[in-house]
Amino acid sequence: MDGLMTIDAVRAAVAAGTTTATALAEQHYARIAADDGANGKGINSFLALSRERALAQAARVDAAAAKGEALGPLAGVPVGIKDVLAMQGSPATAGSLILKGYRPPYDATAVAKLEAAGAVLLGKLNCDEFAMGSSNENSAYGAVKNPKALDRVPGGSSGGSAAAVAAGFAVATLGTDTGGSIRQPAAFCGVVGVLPTYGRVSRYGLIAFASSLDRVGPFTNTVKDAATLLEVLAGRDVMDETSADRPVDGYVAALENPVEGLRVGVPAEYFGEGLDPEIRAAIERVLDGLKLAGCVVKPVSLPHTKYAIPTYYVIATAEASSNLSRFDGVRFGLRSEDAATLSAMYRKTRDAGFGPEVKRRILLGTYALSAGYYDAYYRKAQQVRGLLTRDFLAAFGEVDVIVGPMTPTPAFKLGEKTDDPVAMYLADIYSVAASLAGICGVSVPCGETKDGLPIGVQIMARHFDEATMLRVGAAVEGQQAGRQVEG
Numbered sequence: 001m002d003g004l005m006t007i008d009a010v011r012a013a014v015a016a017g018t019t020t021a022t023a024l025a026e027q028h029y030a031r032i033a034a035d036d037g038a039n040g041k042g043i044n045s046f047l048a049l050s051r052e053r054a055l056a057q058a059a060r061v062d063a064a065a066a067k068g069e070a071l072g073p074l075a076g077v078p079v080g081i082k083d084v085l086a087m088q089g090s091p092a093t094a095g096s097l098i099l100k101g102y103r104p105p106y107d108a109t110a111v112a113k114l115e116a117a118g119a120v121l122l123g124k125l126n127c128d129e130f131a132m133g134s135s136n137e138n139s140a141y142g143a144v145k146n147p148k149a150l151d152r153v154p155g156g157s158s159g160g161s162a163a164a165v166a167a168g169f170a171v172a173t174l175g176t177d178t179g180g181s182i183r184q185p186a187a188f189c190g191v192v193g194v195l196p197t198y199g200r201v202s203r204y205g206l207i208a209f210a211s212s213l214d215r216v217g218p219f220t221n222t223v224k225d226a227a228t229l230l231e232v233l234a235g236r237d238v239m240d241e242t243s244a245d246r247p248v249d250g251y252v253a254a255l256e257n258p259v260e261g262l263r264v265g266v267p268a269e270y271f272g273e274g275l276d277p278e279i280r281a282a283i284e285r286v287l288d289g290l291k292l293a294g295c296v297v298k299p300v301s302l303p304h305t306k307y308a309i310p311t312y313y314v315i316a317t318a319e320a321s322s323n324l325s326r327f328d329g330v331r332f333g334l335r336s337e338d339a340a341t342l343s344a345m346y347r348k349t350r351d352a353g354f355g356p357e358v359k360r361r362i363l364l365g366t367y368a369l370s371a372g373y374y375d376a377y378y379r380k381a382q383q384v385r386g387l388l389t390r391d392f393l394a395a396f397g398e399v400d401v402i403v404g405p406m407t408p409t410p411a412f413k414l415g416e417k418t419d420d421p422v423a424m425y426l427a428d429i430y431s432v433a434a435s436l437a438g439i440c441g442v443s444v445p446c447g448e449t450k451d452g453l454p455i456g457v458q459i460m461a462r463h464f465d466e467a468t469m470l471r472v473g474a475a476v477e478g479q480q481a482g483r484q485v486e487g
């Protein structure tokens with residue numbers, strides 16, 4: 001197996017019998033064994049492998065292929081799952097000590113859907129504790145290294161999911177994005193990462209961080225692979241009342257439509273101070289390319305953008321403080337043994353089990369929700385969230401997609417921001433507004449800095465218009481390929 005494989009290549013090879021799902025699973029496990037551990041590059045993306053389940057599924061796919069039966073859209077595709085999603089038989093830690101030893105007795109809907117489509121589940125992927133972070137350095141199980149630059153972070157919180165695809169450990173992975181956790185690591189690692197519209201993909205079986213923001217989505221090497229995965233993942237699920245009851249578009253077929261005539265909005269607010277000049281130049285090249293392809297590129301205004309980070313960090317911490325109250329040592333994972341009373345057991349378990357960032361957020365969130373402060377913080381943040389959403393709805397009255405930088409800087413060095421939580425929060429400057437508004441977004445690779453660090457462009461679209469968003473993503477990807485050929 002040379003280089004990175006696409007889903008189409010895997011499916012075609014398995015169907016034609018030129019390889020087997022079993023051989024592919026073994027090849028990917030061999031790569032993980034070589035490079036993920038401390039004896040190799042020490043990427044540290046996988047927290048647990050699910051060999052037995054993977055090989056049983058691969059054998060089922062191979063048997064079906066041998067009989068010439070119709071194969072699912074992900075037949076034989078080796079995938080990895082962020083460790084905040086339940087996968088029966090495997091540990092689910094959410095990157096936290098407090099869940100050590102917990103094994104969920106069921107599959108998340110997104111996980112079950114991948115397997116039903118023929119995917120081979122390799123194991124669980126490292127992430128920031130309870131998905132809180134932008135660098136994967138908040139994991140209780142160690143940081144993840146960026147496969148493109150081993151002294152740098154892969155982004156977070158889905159750092160393991162992005163790194164696993166970039167390193168060729170998996171053809172695709174699942175991550176979650178609450179305020180940027182799919183799109184930002186995708187940009188840092190040079191892969192494609194999709195934030196689906198809120199409600200497009202079921203959250204059943206996802207360990208909740210901030211329920212009004214959490215979304216499940218794919219990481220892949222190509223936009224077409226992302227479209228294939230999203231088509232499998234999307235749809236109504238009776239187990240998640242917030243999943244949307246509306247038909248799923250043909251995302252793969254939509255990629256065939258030309259982008260000519262589409263209106264592309266460029267928000268001035270996303271090109272302000274702090275944007276790395278090489279990233280700015282790369283995004284400008286993307287916009288030039290879209291103009292050449294016949295898009296109408298024009299400025300749009302998202303005037304409340306400057307309030308997005310404070311708004312996000314009030315709402316996300318408030319919801320987290322409530323969601324994380326269930327981890328009390330009684331029901332899941334860790335339990336402190338040296339406590340004489342029930343309340344001491346709660347306290348000691350939570351003190352030992354949660355890391356510093358999670359504790360900080362529980363404190364911030366509890367404060368924002370407390371009597372006397374609720375109106376000043378939480379209610380106010382919800383009002384501003386409404387304004388941010390209106391900004392997008394107004395802009396989408398004039399344009400079909402909004403295009404801008406995904407991150408203000410390329411991947412930063414491991415340890416660079418760990419002592420400064422606010423600097424870490426500011427890394428989310430271009431991701432959190434789309435999260436608050438519930439719209440969809442994708443990060444697509446669009447070049448590298450002169451030091452070889454990946455750059456991502458963010459494409460955002462209206463609620464449930466992933467088809468148009470991915471279509472523009474595919475056009476950008478095509479231009480990149482063209483540029484590489486031109487050399």
Ligand code: GLN
Binds near residue numbers: 209428
């Ligand atoms: N970096 C953001 C945070 O720390 C986003 C995390 C996420 O999307 N899960 O909250």
